[in-house]
Amino acid sequence: MVSARGLAPALGRQHAPFNMTVELRAPATEADWTAYHTIRRRVLFELRGNEAAYDANHPDEHLPGHYPFVLWDAGVAVGVIRIDVENAVAIFRRVAIREDLQRRGYGRHLLQAAERFAAEYGCIRAVSHVDRGAVGFYERCGFRRDGPHAAGAAVAMSKQLH
Numbered sequence: 001m002v003s004a005r006g007l008a009p010a011l012g013r014q015h016a017p018f019n020m021t022v023e024l025r026a027p028a029t030e031a032d033w034t035a036y037h038t039i040r041r042r043v044l045f046e047l048r049g050n051e052a053a054y055d056a057n058h059p060d061e062h063l064p065g066h067y068p069f070v071l072w073d074a075g076v077a078v079g080v081i082r083i084d085v086e087n088a089v090a091i092f093r094r095v096a097i098r099e100d101l102q103r104r105g106y107g108r109h110l111l112q113a114a115e116r117f118a119a120e121y122g123c124i125r126a127v128s129h130v131d132r133g134a135v136g137f138y139e140r141c142g143f144r145r146d147g148p149h150a151a152g153a154a155v156a157m158s159k160q161l162h
């Protein structure tokens with residue numbers, strides 16, 4: 001499996017305000033997993049009034065081809081993503097940046113690091129089912145809408161990786 005540990009230098013090069021301490025890493029310790037679930041539970045469930053629905057023990061986190069990651073900056077967990085790989089397509093799931101650290105560029109870093117992981121893995125396309133409120137963010141990161149969608153539904157978006 002391609003590791004995402006080597007991504008920090010690329011992140012540092014591409015974005016001057018960030019230094020080499022920014023790193024996308026798979027959770028390896030109990031503390032890493034706690035950081036992963038804490039951000040997901042808070043940003044994607046509790047802040048949306050749905051905390052009770054969060055299941056930290058969901059089997060999807062550990063299925064083959066599913067890669068959970070935490071974005072760290074100088075030892076602080078700032079964001080999360082899970083990348084599910086299916087037939088050379090990387091599905092970006094549950095993207096979240098800590099609520100007090102949003103709009104500082106971390107989300108863009110997270111997607112760029114995820115895209116690099118997916119490309120090194122051999123994926124040719126990244127796709128995501130995007131919440132309406134985050135469509136502008138994905139567009140700023142080079143994703144495009146895949147087509148019309150039903151009212152209220154998530155928006156299907158994608159980006160070529162090669």
Ligand SMILES: CC(C)(COP(=O)(O)OP(=O)(O)OC[C@H]1O[C@@H](n2cnc3c(N)ncnc32)[C@H](O)[C@@H]1OP(=O)(O)O)[C@@H](O)C(=O)NCCC(=O)NCCS
Nearest residue numbers: 095096097102103104105106107108130131134136137140
């Ligand atoms: C959406 C989210 C991941 C973006 O991360 P972020 O760190 O705040 O975004 P960044 O600071 O890297 O922003 C990158 C660019 O997108 C823009 N942007 C960020 N959030 C945006 C939004 N919700 N709508 C429109 N544009 C947005 C920024 O202004 C910036 O634009 P620029 O190219 O002019 O600099 C983060 O706000 C978040 O966790 N939101 C709550 C959870 C969520 O909606 N997740 C997505 C589920 S599909």
